[in-house]
Amino acid sequence: METPAYDLGRALSVDAEAIGEPGRRRFRLLARSSVYAVAVWMEKEQLAGIGAWFDETLARLETERPTEEPDVEPLPFGDALDVEFQAAKIGLGYVEEEDLFALQAFDAEADDEEERPTLHCLLSRGQCRVLSRKIGEVVTAGRPICPLCERPIDPEGHACPRSNGHRTGDRA
Numbered sequence: 001m002e003t004p005a006y007d008l009g010r011a012l013s014v015d016a017e018a019i020g021e022p023g024r025r026r027f028r029l030l031a032r033s034s035v036y037a038v039a040v041w042m043e044k045e046q047l048a049g050i051g052a053w054f055d056e057t058l059a060r061l062e063t064e065r066p067t068e069e070p071d072v073e074p075l076p077f078g079d080a081l082d083v084e085f086q087a088a089k090i091g092l093g094y095v096e097e098e099d100l101f102a103l104q105a106f107d108a109e110a111d112d113e114e115e116r117p118t119l120h121c122l123l124s125r126g127q128c129r130v131l132s133r134k135i136g137e138v139v140t141a142g143r144p145i146c147p148l149c150e151r152p153i154d155p156e157g158h159a160c161p162r163s164n165g166h167r168t169g170d171r172a
Contacts, residue, residue, distance in 0.1 A: 004104065004120035006083055008033035011121040015074035016047060016135045022143045023154055029105075030077050031121050037077060038119055039084040040105045044139060046090055051135030053092050054101070054128045061125070067099070072126035074134075085109070085118055101128050 013032040018025040027047045029040045061067075091104035100122040107118040123131070143152035148162040 002116040004117040005107075006036055006038055006119050008036060008038070008119070008121035010100065011123055011127065013075040013077070014121070014123055014127050014131050015077060016051075016131060016138050018044075018138045018141065022141075023152065025142060027138065029103075030074075030081075031103075031119065032075065032077060033121070036082045037080060039081045040087050040119060041084065042087040042090065042105075044142070046087060047135055048139045050090060050092065050103075051132045051139065054132040054135075057094060057101075058125060058128060058132065061094075065099075067125055069124060069126045071130050072124060073130055074127075083119075091117065095122065098122070100124060 008031055011031045011033060013030075015030045016028070017030065018027050020026055025044070027042055027044050029042065029047065029050070031038050031040070085105075086108040087105045088108035088110070089106040091102075091106075093102040093104075094100075095102055101124075103119075103121050103123060104117040105119040106116075110116070110118065143154060145151070146153050146158055146160050146162075149160050151158070151160075
């Protein structure tokens with residue numbers, strides 16, 4: 001694999017957020033080094049997958065190799081970003097020798113033949129714990145899910161296909 005376009009090394013800060021109204025939100029992961037501030041736009045499912053992988057891997061690591069590393073809260077990012085792109089693929093890994101997590105993101109508009117990640121950064125366990133919690137908050141802050149059809153309930157109401165459309169409104 002080739003050298004990333006933006007290699008942040010060990011990230012100074014990492015965060016996740018959703019922008020927009022529920023049902024029309026856009027999701028992004030933010031990472032900052034001493035040189036770059038990067039926003040990686042992605043699908044809600046991609047962001048949720050990152051959080052789930054961190055949760056699972058952190059739980060396993062705390063059992064196998066406990067640490068007393070404190071949680072690391074993100075620094076404010078502001079509006080000044082050096083790089084923004086839409087992720088096509090996300091790669092996650094754990095660097096055992098350094099006890100750090102690796103995150104790579106591939107630009108959706110990059111040449112398909114080129115397997116060069118656009119972003120690469122390393123995160124500590126403390127950063128990943130905080131990021132995982134934040135991802136959970138961001139993902140669940142959207143529209144409520146119908147208990148019958150498991151589709152989002154819009155603020156205007158919901159015609160649940162499992163109830164044959166007989167009930168509308170907030171409850172399916």
